[in-house]
Amino acid sequence: MSLDKTALARAYRQMKTIREFEERAHAEIMNGQIAGFTHLYTGQEANAVGVCEHLSGADTIISTHRGHGHCIARGADVKGMMAELWGSSAGLCKGKGGSMHVADVDNGILGANGIVAGGPPISVGSALAAKQKGTNNVAVSFSGDGSVNQGTCFEAMNLAVVLQVPAIFVIENNYYSEHTSINYAVGCDDLKARTEGFGFPVFVANGVDFFDVHEAAGKAIEHARAGNGPAGVFCEQGRFHGHFVGDPQGYRGEGELDRLRQDYDCLKHFRERVTGTGEMSHEELDAIDAEVMALIDEAVSAARAAPRPTAADLETDVYINYAAQGV
Amino acid sequence: MSLDKTALARAYRQMKTIREFEERAHAEIMNGQIAGFTHLYTGQEANAVGVCEHLSGADTIISTHRGHGHCIARGADVKGMMAELWGSSAGLCKGKGGSMHVADVDNGILGANGIVAGGPPISVGSALAAKQKGTNNVAVSFSGDGSVNQGTCFEAMNLAVVLQVPAIFVIENNYYSEHTSINYAVGCDDLKARTEGFGFPVFVANGVDFFDVHEAAGKAIEHARAGNGPAGVFCEQGRFHGHFVGDPQGYRGEGELDRLRQDYDCLKHFRERVTGTGEMSHEELDAIDAEVMALIDEAVSAARAAPRPTAADLETDVYINYAAQGV
Amino acid sequence: MPQKTMRDAINEALHQEMAADERVFVIGEDVAGGNGSDGTVGCAGGVFGVTAGLYDKFGPLRCVDTPISESAIVGAAAGAALSGMRPVAEIMFADFIGVCMDQIFNQMAKFRYMFGGKSRCPAVIRFASGAGFSAAAQHSQSMYQIMTAVPGLKVVVPSNAYDAKGLLLTAIRDDDPVLFFEPKALYQEACEVPDEPYTIPFGEAAMPREGDDVTVVAFGQMVGRAAAAIDGLEDQGITCDLIDPRTTSPLDADTILESVKATGRLVVVDESPPRCGLTADIAAMAADRAFHSLKAPIKQVCAPHTPVPFSPELEAAYVPSVQKIQAAILEVMR
């Protein structure tokens, strides 16, 4: 699958936006500006973008606790997201959801999700709806290397096969679930094989390489769109931060984090690749960087200035329609 | 593994006891003598006995809604079981459990279980206890071809591998979960491979052949006892009754039930085999049959005459120790 | 008007709404039955026969059999609902809620709030609930009392076939997630049920008996018993309001409070255990908002704090009886 320049620029912009969103969120959390538990996606940008660049229209994604990257990649409004992290009523979820529940259902984002493996069953339902309606939409769920051990994830995979629905299971191996290595938590030696045992093909990608992810995801999505049932994508790529902001990361090996940032940075990789082939110039990429930085700055300023929710907002949005007598 | 005559006679007696227990239970249910939902094991006797003949002492089993066979095979008191089905206070569970909750924890039976795949996680805990105590006991869970699609079952399998505990997963494929075929409900084509994907060996047996089951189970249990972690046993053999007593069985193909009873009866198979080899005579087997029939008759008479629980029994046995003020 | 059982009334509602709205579909274990077998696909229609005929009429994409994977079933319903469909999932026995609880209470119940009001999840989940079949501890629970505690869910407990049909049609057309508990002891109970579709609004109680002395609030299976209890006391000159809330969330607080203010006495009846249940919920509301009208202690008639026992004798002692309800009414009349 070769990408034209517009596509390359867009992909790079998306990855860079995620990176800067996360790094800025990190800084603001350290400054005490953002409340709650926040899990950053820095380092894994190529996964989200490599997958979501194939999606449009009524295609859906469902994400995880580490959801900012997926949501941005699928097109969530960055300012709305930043305002949401700030807990503002101008946030994408009016400040009611926060980092772990960023969502934009009408635009195909069925939400970040605070429950590990809460998403895959829901995604199968979205895929089922596509099949019932006779569209060729797909439904993508993101899961971590830890979440694949949750029963709901297995159930979703089997059900998707049974119903032959266009569900894409993207498994992101960032080597850890919280403080525990995949080497421990996934009992078998071959997670790809275990997953394929459920009855669908899994396409493996190097998560540091946007192009590799994009290709693997393309195959999986094509498979599903063509009516062949579910498919999987398996990406490997470490996260650059702790599990959550504040994690002391005692589980890291010596120099592990430096190595990750040094040698496994998907943005660096992308830049080297496209400048190497001559498809894009450093200047062009720098220009995108500058625009992204400006966007993030603007998003932060706007979030800071945005209106705060009040007690009057507390009890709305629980139900769509309230019976006369209320609860 | 060759079995001496005592072992053969015991195995046959166990299978025959299960058969007659179930057939009698069926008759008594049809007569309105037994209340509740009852799931009969007729036809699958070789599975339970082939596995449980390897167990003793503090080895545990945990069973399913279709639990009579497993419990009898592991040594549950037949009269206590029959009285339990009758809802008598002389029942194994004082009439509080009934068919779906027959148990005898002190004798290694962690209970039938009304929740599909409720058992495997519990069994892993029992196996963990064995490892922690440093015994060489094993913990066996029985699961049906339908129950293997429940998330808890997958979680249990992975956890057993991670902890390397002596858990044996016996999967009984009787072709149906309720009214749905395994061909539909298990999405993949190869359930054995899907299971082995979790990281333990699965030994396959022909469930109509006691000797085959016994051998496969022996390998699995040996593997686990030796400290090599979990193992699986996969038996295929249809049930002779409906899912529950009263099931109209519209899912059966033409002549399917007759064929099962005719050509796939583990008792017939056992008899042919041991009389063929000369290890046992028809007379010896007939004598066991007669003893079993007498036992079942006795169990039914006793259950009929057994005391009934009263309202005074209703609120006991909820807790072991009640705080002064109660609830 | 034709007499129909609750099973048939629910089945009819499903047939009608699936015919009227192609976004509606059913999903669950054996809602068709026979899939993958050599026999007849569609042979089951659910273990209680409630979805009978839907497979033949609407085919496999709208009568969707599943593996035994309750979390995936509820999740699939939730996801399909977010994506524009109107699923009606069946979880068979209400007791099985334990294996899909997260999808119900953390996912579908909370989407709208977490997402700032920007989603709709019009999914219905049906359950067969309650005691009465000697089905023992894991197949006899009512569970609606626990789910009533969860903000974001609507919870329905019909007490008769007529209400079941009208409430189910409302449930399917409602844009919020609805849990629909069918007291399985009532599946075979019949009453007059119109052939045409009709709806019964949520949050509006029924009042099958009216009287002066005591307000009796009862749920689901207990409504019939409470009515019998009340009828049996008539010749002692005691008359009661009997209120059947029909939906426990939203709750028709007004009707209950108005009645309590008139009678000054309240008895609440449910087949669930006592702690943190609906009887306490209603009693506590009255002890606050109708306090000054109360003439007697508020009595709760419910199951004991035990699992549901198997033995028929024990189960009979477990579920509140007509006699126990009468005793409570007489006690508040003393």
Added chain:
Amino acid sequence: MPQKTMRDAINEALHQEMAADERVFVIGEDVAGGNGSDGTVGCAGGVFGVTAGLYDKFGPLRCVDTPISESAIVGAAAGAALSGMRPVAEIMFADFIGVCMDQIFNQMAKFRYMFGGKSRCPAVIRFASGAGFSAAAQHSQSMYQIMTAVPGLKVVVPSNAYDAKGLLLTAIRDDDPVLFFEPKALYQEACEVPDEPYTIPFGEAAMPREGDDVTVVAFGQMVGRAAAAIDGLEDQGITCDLIDPRTTSPLDADTILESVKATGRLVVVDESPPRCGLTADIAAMAADRAFHSLKAPIKQVCAPHTPVPFSPELEAAYVPSVQKIQAAILEVMR
């Protein structure tokens, strides 16, 4: 006496009981941490640090890390308990109960009853519960009100470090399954906690304030706020009994009823939503068994019927405040 935080008090109880009884072990996600990594095994001690040091002291067979598989964790605890061990499982956030509910409420809670009294399941499950961290709808729920409804479970909600240690030791030594809810907002709160092991019996309330006018019952995180509310009303001449039940099941009904009979007024405070919760449970009990002493409507102070919101302002409005508790006390005093 030394001051210790609730986190440290619980950690100390675990250390002491694991040293005293080799059947005791902990199991859960990251209760050790670092397994399989290139870094330090034992680096985590739970996401809240409550199990810190146990891996180093007791090794991998007694500080058992698991995959993210809550049903398997609870099931493993249940099975190990049936097989003679005394597991203490950690389910991290109480909200995650949804993915392991069946193992808790249909399995461990019911074994003994279903098996006719012939089993013991001495398992403890620990949860971090409640709001206060802007952790939003899926990481802030208290859940103990829902679990109190389940016969067969004992349910503990400590309100301070001293009680937490004593109650946890009782929980581990108890032969029934115990759910132990740790209000995470209190982990860093310290009070005097003896170094030696001690136990606090279940079903015995504490009474951190004594007074004449109103009985205030509060749970967990709310006990401190209720105390502050009461202290703040002293100069208005209002004095209150403050009752901290400590265990919601079994419940010390006697202490509550005795107090209500003396004061004639009851305010019940919890951070859960209102429907079928503990505030209703206690209120309903009093409306029956202390009815004739009541001088005023029974007030419930609780969260609204909504999920827990993320935004700090909204969360602050969600959790009952000192002011709201005071308003309720003043209202019943009118």
